Amino acid sequence: xxxxxxxxxxxxxxxxxxxxxxxxxxxxxxxxxxxxxxxxxxxxxxxxxxxxxxxxxxxxxxxxxxxxxxxxxxxxxxxxxxxxxxxxxxxxxxxxxxxxxxxxxxxxxxxxxxxxxxxxxxxxxxxxxxxxxxxxxxxxxxxxxxxxxxxxxxxxxxxxxxxxxxxxxxxxxxxxxxxxxxxxxxxxxxxxxxxxxxxxxxxxxxxxxxxxxxxxxxxxxxxxxxxxxxxxxxxxxxxxxxxxxxxxxxxxxxxxxxxxxxxxxxxxxxxxxxxxxxxxxxxxxxxxxxxxxxxxxxxxxxxxxxxxxxxxxxxxxxxxxxxxxxxxxxxxxxxxxxxxxxxxxxxxxxxxxxxxxxxxxxxxxxxxxxxxxxxxxxxxxxxxxxxxxxxxxxxxxxxxxxxxxxxxxxxxxxxxxxxxxxxxxxxxxxxxxxxxxxxxxxxxxxxxxxxxxxxxxxxxxxxxxxxxxxxxxxxxxxxxxxxxxxx
Amino acid sequence: xxxxxxxxxxxxxxxxxxxxxxxxxxxxxxxxxxxxxxxxxxxxxxxxxxxxxxxxxxxxxxxxxxxxxxxxxxxxxxxxxxxxxxxxxxxxxxxxxxxxxxxxxxxxxxxxxxxxxxxxxxxxxxxxxxxxxxxxxxxxxxxxxxxxxxxxxxxxxxxxxxxxxxxxxxxxxxxxxxxxxxxxxxxxxxxxxxxxxxxxxxxxxxxxxxxxxxxxxxxxxxxxxxxxxxxxxxxxxxxxxxxxxxxxxxxxxxxxxxxxxxxxxxxxxxxxxxxxxxxxxxxxxxxxxxxxxxxxxxxxxxxxxxxxxxxxxxxxxxxxxxxxxxxxxxxxxxxxxxxxxxxxxxxx
Numbered sequence: 001x002x003x004x005x006x007x008x009x010x011x012x013x014x015x016x017x018x019x020x021x022x023x024x025x026x027x028x029x030x031x032x033x034x035x036x037x038x039x040x041x042x043x044x045x046x047x048x049x050x051x052x053x054x055x056x057x058x059x060x061x062x063x064x065x066x067x068x069x070x071x072x073x074x075x076x077x078x079x080x081x082x083x084x085x086x087x088x089x090x091x092x093x094x095x096x097x098x099x100x101x102x103x104x105x106x107x108x109x110x111x112x113x114x115x116x117x118x119x120x121x122x123x124x125x126x127x128x129x130x131x132x133x134x135x136x137x138x139x140x141x142x143x144x145x146x147x148x149x150x151x152x153x154x155x156x157x158x159x160x161x162x163x164x165x166x167x168x169x170x171x172x173x174x175x176x177x178x179x180x181x182x183x184x185x186x187x188x189x190x191x192x193x194x195x196x197x198x199x200x201x202x203x204x205x206x207x208x209x210x211x212x213x214x215x216x217x218x219x220x221x222x223x224x225x226x227x228x229x230x231x232x233x234x235x236x237x238x239x240x241x242x243x244x245x246x247x248x249x250x251x252x253x254x255x256x257x258x259x260x261x262x263x264x265x266x267x268x269x270x271x272x273x274x275x276x277x278x279x280x281x282x283x284x285x286x287x288x289x290x291x292x293x294x295x296x297x298x299x300x301x302x303x304x305x306x307x308x309x310x311x312x313x314x315x316x317x318x319x320x321x322x323x324x325x326x327x328x329x330x331x332x333x334x335x336x337x338x339x340x341x342x343x344x345x346x347x348x349x350x351x352x353x354x355x356x357x358x359x360x361x362x363x364x365x366x367x368x369x370x371x372x373x374x375x376x377x378x379x380x381x382x383x384x385x386x387x388x389x390x391x392x393x394x395x396x397x398x399x400x401x402x403x404x405x406x407x408x409x410x411x412x413x414x415x416x417x418x419x420x421x422x423x424x425x426x427x428x429x430x431x432x433x434x435x436x437x438x439x440x441x442x443x444x445x446x447x448x449x450x451x452x453x454x455x456x457x458x459x460x461x462x463x464x465x466x467x468x469x470x471x472x473x474x475x476x477x478x479x480x481x482x483x484x485x486x487x
Numbered sequence: 488x489x490x491x492x493x494x495x496x497x498x499x500x501x502x503x504x505x506x507x508x509x510x511x512x513x514x515x516x517x518x519x520x521x522x523x524x525x526x527x528x529x530x531x532x533x534x535x536x537x538x539x540x541x542x543x544x545x546x547x548x549x550x551x552x553x554x555x556x557x558x559x560x561x562x563x564x565x566x567x568x569x570x571x572x573x574x575x576x577x578x579x580x581x582x583x584x585x586x587x588x589x590x591x592x593x594x595x596x597x598x599x600x601x602x603x604x605x606x607x608x609x610x611x612x613x614x615x616x617x618x619x620x621x622x623x624x625x626x627x628x629x630x631x632x633x634x635x636x637x638x639x640x641x642x643x644x645x646x647x648x649x650x651x652x653x654x655x656x657x658x659x660x661x662x663x664x665x666x667x668x669x670x671x672x673x674x675x676x677x678x679x680x681x682x683x684x685x686x687x688x689x690x691x692x693x694x695x696x697x698x699x700x701x702x703x704x705x706x707x708x709x710x711x712x713x714x715x716x717x718x719x720x721x722x723x724x725x726x727x728x729x730x731x732x733x734x735x736x737x738x739x740x741x742x743x744x745x746x747x748x749x750x751x752x753x754x755x756x757x758x759x760x761x762x763x764x765x766x767x768x769x770x771x772x773x774x775x776x777x778x779x780x781x782x783x784x785x786x787x788x789x790x791x792x793x794x795x796x797x798x799x800x801x802x803x804x805x806x807x808x809x810x811x812x813x814x815x816x817x818x819x820x821x822x823x824x825x826x827x828x829x830x831x832x833x834x835x
Binding site: 031250252260266268269426429430446471 | 680772
């Protein structure tokens with residue numbers, strides 16, 4: 001087998017892309033300069049009330065920028081399309097775009113459906129009016145689909161944990177020495193210092209992030225909302241106490257907290273299990289209070305609903321916190337949990353402690369945001385109206401204040417998923433929590449950085465992957481903020 | 488105002504007490520002590536030997552008593568072992584009962600003895616803080632002016648080309664954590680594969696002899712991550728000020744645009760970023776830990792990693808006290824500074 005070059009037979013696109021990118025950069029620079037030094041183009045009002053803007057230098061520059069941008073995008077798409085058709089014939093880029101085929105298909109379907117029905121989809125549909133939001137959403141969904149399909153073994157070329165002899169630190173596109181039938185013949189992005197496939201590890205790493213980050217953020221929001229609403233609404237002693245606790249956690253440098261909480265020794269003491277048992281109660285409380293405050297006037301409907309929902313929630317809660325029949329299982333003592341035949345899933349101690357500490361670090365900030373919003377919104381007229389109607393405090397908090405605080409909360413949710421991704425990477429970077437052979441991005445960066453001055457390829461793909469995911473989430477949040485401010 | 492500061496100091500002390508107790512509790516859990524015993528004594532100690540080792544050195548007393556000893560409100564633990572060795576919480580290696588004080592805690596100005604570095608904690612923390620202080624100084628010198636300039640330029644004409652380009656730049660920097668940007672910088676500027684050997688990949692030599700070549704990359708890496716956030720806040724505050732009534736009045740009077748920005752808008756626009764810069768310190772602390780590990784610069788963050796990795800209880804406590812005070816004092820400064828900068832706010 002021949003080693004793959006980067007672009008293979010579609011190398012003729014390279015100079016075109018270079019020219020398009022060069023033109024784009026040039027026109028951006030000129031665009032900025034003209035916006036500073038030239039006056040705005042005058043607008044003339046026509047007799048029929050329409051506006052005509054002159055075709056000054058500014059418009060020319062803007063046209064140049066638009067066309068060079070479109071050209072760059074078109075050439076990039078050409079790389080991907082030709083790559084999908086030609087596969088390894090189009091070098092590493094072609095092979096990678098062919099491997100990502102399920103992701104492209106799902107992205108196209110998702111975008112086509114969303115744009116077709118965007119007027120009926122509320123805030124989500126409005127996202128497709130803002131180019132920034134669309135780019136951000138595209139980046140995020142790219143990694144989400146990559147994570148899901150990677151977990152289904154669709155994209156990966158090799159087992160991310162298997163070492164192939166002779167592939168240690170090999171450059172991207174190196175063929176495997178002895179290819180067996182049905183085995184992918186190249187390491188597309190090279191091998192790391194333990195001779196594992198960098199590409200497959202990056203794809204598998206996406207799944208770890210996609211699993212943990214949104215869920216941990218969601219839990220942090222449940223905790224923050226359940227505590228922040230009463231703190232803001234009631235105020236007084238409760239507020240002082242809860243705010244003190246939140247500030248206490250926020251005064252900890254995050255890394256010190258991680259070093260104290262996420263060690264094998266702490267896992268052995270069962271501290272994360274206690275914390276999980278406490279933190280994971282909040283979603284149940286939240287759901288219970290949410291439904292009860294809404295439907296308590298209709299007991300015939302409320303009681304079966306609560307029994308059903310809380311039953312499932314508590315079952316999930318118990319299976320989440322109990323492992324192998326125990327909630328806490330240390331050498332000194334153990335606490336019985338759900339028996340194994342009822343236990344739906346087990347979470348390995350390493351993942352649980354990572355999850356718990358990320359929730360723990362994020363919830364005080366959410367608490368502060370929710371408290372601030374509640375303080376602001378509780379002075380509004382509709383809250384006073386609800387109070388006059390005689391609604392209970394929890395109804396007002398959860399069904400009057402919370403829906404009206406959703407805009408900033410949704411935006412913060414997106415930003416916070418990005419921040420959680422960064423935190424997960426930090427944990428991996430310091431080798432905390434997840435097992436050392438785990439393919440998550442932080443650990444891979446940590447391993448790759450040791451030989452960074454000689455071999456770039458093991459550390460750069462996960463670093464760029466993390467960067468693009470977090471960037472996507474930031475852009476998505478920006479787009480959402482812009483669109484939610486419009487109405 | 489005096490009462491306000493006094494109360495804040497009270498809360499600060501309470502916070503520090505709570506936090507150090509949490510750190511103390513977590514580092515004194517038995518598996519952590521076992522690890523300490525094995526690294527200090529002998530890796531192959533049996534369970535009984537570990538327990539005896541810990542018991543002889545006073546590690547198995549109740550947590551509150553040990554915490555009191557660290558604070559200096561209960562007398563230190565001492566014991567003479569069967570082989571004549573004199574050990575205890577206040578005893579330095581080779582110490583005798585005569586030259587050991589009865590109370591040795593934070594209140595007495597004694598921060599303890601680091602089991603990893605085999606040295607006084609006070610002097611270690613001082614030395615490492617010096618290194619980190621130097622790093623932080625240059626980070627602030629690079630970060631604050633750049634962020635403010637970027638923010639003001641972006642915010643003075645909302646929606647302009649300059650605004651969009653600079654906003655994109657600041658979003659990208661906030662999305663790039665230090666361990667990503669650091670790795671990318673090392674890859675581009677120091678590796679032999681790319682060939683641009685402009686800088687050095689480690690900052691170890693920068694501790695004795697900082698030069699642009701070995702010190703710029705760590706500074707840039709920390710500064711970039713914090714810069715985006717401050718720039719975005721400055722931009723938001725600047726756009727808000729630029730739509731204010733008095734700016735419109737100035738425009739209608741015929742004041743030139745540069746005068747409006749420099750003389751009318753800038754001062755009011757910089758109030759909010761001031762608080763943001765102060766509240767960035769806790770995040771900078773995180774960045775310091777990552778960058779010092781990445782570039783092997785032996786400062787405060789590096790000491791934190793060493794202490795935490797080896798369960799060096801007293802060093803870890805001193806480090807958490809220092810970092811907690813950094814966080815709380817910057818919060819206090821931001822509150823007080825906000826009142827001085829913004830006369831509309833009064834503390835009652």
